[in-house]
Every structure is written in C-alpha cells, then in structure tokens.
Amino acid sequence: MKVIDIMTTIRHRKGIKVTEVAEDHLTQEKNVKPDGRVRSVYTGGKLWKRLSLTVGGTVAISLGLLTSVYVATLHENDLWFSNIKEVEREISFRTECGLYYSYYKEMLQATSIQQGLHGLIYDNKTESLRTINILERMNVYQEVFLSILYRTLPIQKYLEPVYFYIYTLFGLQALYVIALYVTSWLLSGTWLSGLLAAFWYITNRIDTTRVEFTIPLRENWALPFFAVQIAAITYLFRSHLQPLHEKLTLLAVFISTFLFSLTWQFNQFMMLMQALVLFILDCLDMLPTTKVTWLYIIQLTGILLVCVLQFFNSMILGSLLISFNVSVLLARTVQKILNLESDEHIFKFLKAKFGFGATRDFDANLYLCEEAFGLLPFNTFARLSDTLLFYAYLFVLLLMAIAAAVVAFQNLSGSANVQSMDKMEIFTIVLKPGAAYNLMHTILFGCLALSTMRMKYLWTSHMCVFASFGLCSTEVWGFVLKSVRLYTPQRLCVIRYLVPIIILLYLSCKFCPGMVDELSELREFYDPDTVELMNWIKSNTPKKAVIAGSMQLLAGVKLCTGRILTNHPHYEDKSLRERTKHVYQVYAKRSPEDVYSILRSFGTNYVILEDSICYERRHSRGCRLRDLLDIANGHVMDGLGENEPDLKASLYPRFCEEIKKNLSSYSMYFTRVFQNKTFHVYKLAKHK
Numbered sequence: 001m002k003v004i005d006i007m008t009t010i011r012h013r014k015g016i017k018v019t020e021v022a023e024d025h026l027t028q029e030k031n032v033k034p035d036g037r038v039r040s041v042y043t044g045g046k047l048w049k050r051l052s053l054t055v056g057g058t059v060a061i062s063l064g065l066l067t068s069v070y071v072a073t074l075h076e077n078d079l080w081f082s083n084i085k086e087v088e089r090e091i092s093f094r095t096e097c098g099l100y101y102s103y104y105k106e107m108l109q110a111t112s113i114q115q116g117l118h119g120l121i122y123d124n125k126t127e128s129l130r131t132i133n134i135l136e137r138m139n140v141y142q143e144v145f146l147s148i149l150y151r152t153l154p155i156q157k158y159l160e161p162v163y164f165y166i167y168t169l170f171g172l173q174a175l176y177v178i179a180l181y182v183t184s185w186l187l188s189g190t191w192l193s194g195l196l197a198a199f200w201y202i203t204n205r206i207d208t209t210r211v212e213f214t215i216p217l218r219e220n221w222a223l224p225f226f227a228v229q230i231a232a233i234t235y236l237f238r239s240h241l242q243p244l245h246e247k248l249t250l251l252a253v254f255i256s257t258f259l260f261s262l263t264w265q266f267n268q269f270m271m272l273m274q275a276l277v278l279f280i281l282d283c284l285d286m287l288p289t290t291k292v293t294w295l296y297i298i299q300l301t302g303i304l305l306v307c308v309l310q311f312f313n314s315m316i317l318g319s320l321l322i323s324f325n326v327s328v329l330l331a332r333t334v335q336k337i338l339n340l341e342s343d344e345h346i347f348k349f350l351k352a353k354f355g356f357g358a359t360r361d362f363d364a365n366l367y368l369c370e371e372a373f374g375l376l377p378f379n380t381f382a383r384l385s386d387t388l389l390f391y392a393y394l395f396v397l398l399l400m401a402i403a404a405a406v407v408a409f410q411n412l413s414g415s416a417n418v419q420s421m422d423k424m425e426i427f428t429i430v431l432k433p434g435a436a437y438n439l440m441h442t443i444l445f446g447c448l449a450l451s452t453m454r455m456k457y458l459w460t461s462h463m464c465v466f467a468s469f470g471l472c473s474t475e476v477w478g479f480v481l482k483s484v485r486l487y488t489p490q491r492l493c494v495i496r497y498l499v500p501i502i503i504l505l506y507l508s509c510k511f512c513p514g515m516v517d518e519l520s521e522l523r524e525f526y527d528p529d530t531v532e533l534m535n536w537i538k539s540n541t542p543k544k545a546v547i548a549g550s551m552q553l554l555a556g557v558k559l560c561t562g563r564i565l566t567n568h569p570h571y572e573d574k575s576l577r578e579r580t581k582h583v584y585q586v587y588a589k590r591s592p593e594d595v596y597s598i599l600r601s602f603g604t605n606y607v608i609l610e611d612s613i614c615y616e617r618r619h620s621r622g623c624r625l626r627d628l629l630d631i632a633n634g635h636v637m638d639g640l641g642e643n644e645p646d647l648k649a650s651l652y653p654r655f656c657e658e659i660k661k662n663l664s665s666y667s668m669y670f671t672r673v674f675q676n677k678t679f680h681v682y683k684l685a686k687h688k
Contacts, residue, residue, distance in 0.1 A: 056191025060181040063198040064174030070202070072170040074518065075212040079525040089162055090560045091530050096569035097216040099126075099555035101165065102562075103140045107147030108161050116147065125564045127576065128546040128603040136311035138570050139265050142221050169215050172224040176209075176461070177201060179227035184465045184472075186234045187434055193472035196500045200464035203387045203511045207380055208460045219457060222264035227461065229256035230441065236291055237433035250294055257302040262309065265572055268319040270458065271299055273448065275324055277440040285411040286404075286436040315572060369623035376450050384460070387511070388503055393463050396470025399479060400439045403431045432475070442466045471500050529678035533608070534560040536674050536681070541606060548583050548599055549608035557608075566602045581632070587613055588629040589650035592659070596669040599684060606673070609680045614656035626654065
C-alpha cells in the first residue's frame with residue numbers, strides 16, 4: 001500500500017488515535033476516584049511543582065555554567081592561551097576554524113560596521129582574481145553579530161576580542177547542556193533524568209563535543225540551538241497544552257530552527273532527516289497532524305529566511321529539505337532550473353562510500369580518505385560503555401522500539417475497538433508523541449553517526465538524553481515491571497529513582513577524580529615553524545600578495561597575515577573545488593611549466609609547500625594526497641602495491657620533491673625565498 005493511501009486510511013478511520021486514548025485513559029486512572037470525583041494528585045500540587053521546578057531549574061543552570069567553565073579551563077590549560085602571542089592564538093584556530101575567525105577579525109578592524117559588511121559582501125581576498133560574497137557563500141553571520149556586539153558594548157577596555165569570541169562559544173555549551181537536561185526532564189517527568197543526561201554528556205566529553213579544541217567550527221555554534229529545538233518540539237508534543245503555551249513553544253521552535261540553519265552549512269541535511277522523522281510518525285498516526293504541519297511550515301520559513309539572508313544561496317534554495325517539504329515534483333524542477341553543483345561532491349562521496357561503484361573523482365576520494373568521514377570507530381562504543389551510557393541506551397532503545405513497532409502495527413491495522421485498546425494499552429502509554437519523536441530522531445541520527453564519524457556529535461549528545469529519560473521514566477519501568485508481573489506503585493517509584501542515583505554515584509566516584517586531575521594538567525601551545533612562517537609572510541610579502549598552498553594552511557595565512565588566497569577549506573562551491581584540485585598539482589607528478597601556468601592563472605605570487613603533505617605518512621597508500629592526485633591524473637602511485645591496470649607512469653617526477661633540487665628547469669620559474677623544517681616558500685617569476 002502506498003504511503004498516501006496509508007495516511008488516507010488512517011485519517012478516515014473510525015475512532016480516535018491510540019496514543020490519545022492511552023493518555024486520556026492514564027490521566028483518568030490517576031486523577032479520578034471510583035465515585036467519579038476528581039482527586040488532587042500529590043505530585044501535581046502547586047507547592048510541589050514549584051519546588052521541583054525551582055530545584056530542577058537551579059541544577060540545570062548550575063550544570064550548564066559548570067560545563068562552560070570546565071571546557072574553558074581545559075582550553076586554557078591545553079594551550080596556555082592567556083600567555084601566548086597573538087599570532088599563536090590565531091594559529092591555534094586550525095584549518096577552517098581560522099578562516100571563520102578571520103571574518104570576525106576583519107569586521108573589528110574595519111573603520112565602521114558598514115565598511116566591514118561591504119568588505120564581506122565584496123570580498124576579493126579569500127579567492128584570488130575573484131570577488132565573492134562571504135555572507136552568501138559561508139555561514140558567518142554569527143561572526144558579524146559578535147563583532148557588532150563587541151564594537152557596540154563598552155567592554156573593549158576589559159576584554160580582548162578573542163576572549164569575547166571564545167567565551168561566547170563556551171557560553172553556548174551552557175545552553176547546550178541545559179537544553180539536553182530539559183529534554184530528558186520533559187520526557188521522563190523528573191529533573192533527576194536531566195541531571196543524569198548532563199553527567200553523561202560531561203563524562204563522555206570526548207565523544208559528545210570537541211568545542212575546546214575546534215572553537216569556531218560551525219557545529220559548535222549550531223548544535224546548542226538544535227538541542228533547544230528538540231527540547232521545544234518535545235514540549236510541543238505534550239498533550240493538553242494551553243493555546244498560549246503552544247504559541248510560545250512554536251515561537252521557540254522557529255527561533256531555534258532559524259539560528260540552527262543560519263549557523264551551519266549542513267543544516268539542511270539534518271533537518272531533512274528531521275522532516276523524514278515527522279513524516280514517518282505522521283503516517284503511522286503517532287503524532288498530531290496539526291502540530292506536524294506547523295513544524296513543516298517552520299522548517300520552510302526558517303530555511304527560506306536564511307536563504308534570503310545568504311543572498312538566495314542556490315545550495316539552500318535547491319536543497320532536498322525544501323524540495324521534500326514542498327513536493328517531490330518541484331524538487332526536480334528547481335534543481336534543473338538552478339543547475340545546482342554546490343553540493344554535488346557530497347552525493348559523489350555518498351555514492352562511493354556506500355558501494356555504488358568506485359570513483360577516481362578527487363573530491364569524493366578526499367572525503368573518503370578523511371578519518372572524520374569514515375565509519376564510526378569501534379572504540380567509541382568501549383568509551384561509551386565505560387560510563388554505562390551505551391548499555392542504558394540499548395536497554396531503553398530496545399523497549400521503545402518494541403513499543404513503537406506494536407503501536408505502528410495497531411494503527412496501520414485500522415482496528416480501534418475497545419477490546420484491542422485494552423490489550424495495547426501497555427504499549428501506547430509508553431510511546432507518547434514526544435517519546436516517539438525522540439525515538440525516531442535517535443535512530444536516524446544514529447545511522448548517520450555510524451556511517452560518518454564526524455556526525456557522531458549529533459547522536460551521542462542525544463544518546464545521553466534518551467538513555468537518561470528511559471531510566472527515569474514511569475512509563476518505561478512500568479512497562480518492564482508489568483511485563484514480568486512485578487508491578488506495584490511502590491516498586492515503580494523506588495526503581496525509577498534508585499537506578500539513576502546509583503549510576504550518578506558510580507560516575508562521580510569513577511570520573512570526578514580524573515576530571516579534577518585534568519583541570520590541573522597544564523600544557524602550552526607550541527608550533528614554532530608555523531609562527532615563523534606567518535611572521536615571515538607579514539614582514540616580507542606585499543599586502544596584496546596572492547599565496548597558494550593547502551586549504552588548511554591558507555586559512556591560517558588569511559587570519560594571521562590578511563594576504564590574498566588562491567583557495568581555502570570552505571568546500572561548498574564547485575569552482576573552488578576545481579581550483580583547489582589545480583593548486584594541489586604542486587604535490588602531483590607534473591612539469592614545472594604546467595605547475596607554473598596553473599598557479600599564474602590564479603594570480604599566484606607565492607606558493608607554500610609542506611613536507612607533511614609531500615612526504616605524508618599519516619594515511620595509508622591510496623589515501624595520501626599525492627596518491628589521490630596521481631589517481632585523478634591517471635598516474636601510477638608511489639611505493640609498493642598494486643595499481644589499476646589503466647594507470648600509467650608519469651613523464652615527470654613529483655613536483656614538490658624535484659623543486660628542492662634547485663634544477664634550472666625549476667629555478668627559472670620558482671625562487672625559494674623561505675624555508676624551515678616544515679615549510680618551503682617559493683616566489684613565482686612574474687612573466688615566462
């Protein structure tokens with residue numbers, strides 16, 4: 001049966017929703033006396049509710065602030081950030097992090113806010129010989145907003161710009177933890193669940209966040225807002241919400257959705273999965289249709305507003321999220337009209353990753369060979385198990401999945417008579433709409449994390465919420481106790497509080513001493529070769545010099561020196577990807593004439609060669625950058641091992657190795673002007 005037929009059948013079926021019946025039945029069972037009079041529930045008393053809300057809210061805020069202080073202290077201890085030079089602080093923002101921070105720095109250095117915005121909209125330093133709109137291409141509105149705040153607020157005398165920036169990110173971690181805490185609290189009905197979720201998030205820090213060493217990364221801005229959105233959606237799916245509360249919750253969902261979309265270029269893929277979750281649960285009649293419709297509208301409105309702010313970015317306008325939410329037919333039409341190519345590398349990568357044919361495409365192989373885009377390492381589960389999180393998660397996931405399967409079958413079967421309702425009551429009470437939404441959310445994002453390690457931070461933080469909710473849930477433990485015929489209200493109360501308390505004591509005893517030791521461990525940032533390179537560039541090259549090199553290094557060059565780049569790590573543009581592949585020919589087997597022509601076509605004045613790339617040993621054969629270039633160029637790879645039969649030996653040696661011999665065929669095009677143990681800088685002859 002087609003999905004649309006299933007939905008039609010469910011919508012026109014006689015009776016009402018199973019989940020709604022169960023909730024009403026449970027409410028009546030708790031609150032109505034045998035004689036029909038409504039009784040007051042002790043836990044529902046105003047005084048108890050206010051006390052619980054006060055204590056739980058205080059604990060949530062305290063844990064959020066402690067987490068912020070904790071990660072900020074780890075960052076300071078690891079780099080001795082307060083005592084190192086400004087150039088060292090900037091170098092510590094590795095790869096694309098440095099690129100994003102450079103726009104914050106540019107906005108602060110501009111003579112006015114208007115001039116700073118004009119410089120971003122008409123940027124001619126990020127890509128040589130091209131003027132690009134940074135606000136359209138990249139998600140840097142957060143840097144713009146922070147720079148305006150810093151210029152406006154009277155804090156310049158008390159706080160350096162870099163601290164205002166990093167403290168904002170660390171402050172967002174407080175929001176993140178509070179949102180996870182609240183989501184778990186809403187699902188379970190007790191703030192003890194939120195406490196356990198926060199503890200698990202902190203003790204599994206290696207797998208739940210990387211904010212302390214990749215501060216400006218887009219996900220560190222976006223994920224706190226995503227967590228707030230999930231908390232708001234969870235609250236929205238509670239039954240019997242007052243109209244005012246529902247409107248305020250929808251407003252919270254909209255604001256958090258908008259901020260999440262604005263701060264991360266991969267937002268559309270996350271929200272597409274979220275839309276699929278809503279669609280599946282709506283088809284299975286597990287969610288109220290009206291609220292789901294509102295969420296679709298909010299998703300569309302939020303991402304379209306971001307699209308406007310990003311000057312109608314075609315990658316957003318033609319995204320699968322908009323296409324899915326509007327219609328499948330419009331998806332094809334919009335994508336053909338716009339001739340989208342900005343995200344084609346992602347689909348090439350996915351095609352190769354999941355075994356739909358081998359590829360020699362440079363961009364796809366570049367992703368495939370990066371550890372962050374590989375499968376989730378098995379040792380992740382060992383770390384998560386050490387804190388008991390993974391075991392608790394599997395336990396709750398299994399129970400909820402069983403309940404979901406039973407309810408889905410019941411809803412699709414179309415039988416809604418009273419007798420069947422009594423049999424299914426134990427399952428439907430467990431699977432309330434909020435729990436159903438979070439179940440599907442954790443399953444889909446779990447699949448994403450298992451396939452792509454970089455996305456594990458979406459899953460692991462929600463894993464903390466889902467596991468803690470289940471261990472503190474009246475419905476889950478009631479389901480378990482009734483299944484083994486041991487249910488009594490007293491046993492239920494004891495077990496739902498005793499289990500999380502025991503786990504909290506275990507976590508405190510096992511991990512708190514290590515966390516204290518970690519806070520007292522002092523290290524220092526040390527990268528003298530890169531510092532020397534940046535200082536040389538600032539002192540010995542013209543301000544309008546165009547510099548070529550690896551994407552990661554050039555992000556730091558732009559931040560520390562302000563020089564013009566040939567390429568950079570923000571890879572969501574086809575022409576930039578093509579340009580990067582051409583610039584990287586300095587590590588391929590190409591003639592000096594070819595390399596010189598390529599670099600000069602981008603206006604290059606200086607090229608930086610890195611020994612760590614030229615003689616790379618970090619990756620295995622076939623995944624080294626030089627191997628990817630050889631394969632893309634149709635050349636056999638270096639070293640022992642097999643090559644594809646149609647690959648041929650190059651007529652030229654590897655450029656990055658041969659240029660160091662100072663042969664006349666190379667020196668006529670390139671003159672070495674700087675070198676240290678890591679880097680070699682060559683100046684290109686002006687005309688040949």
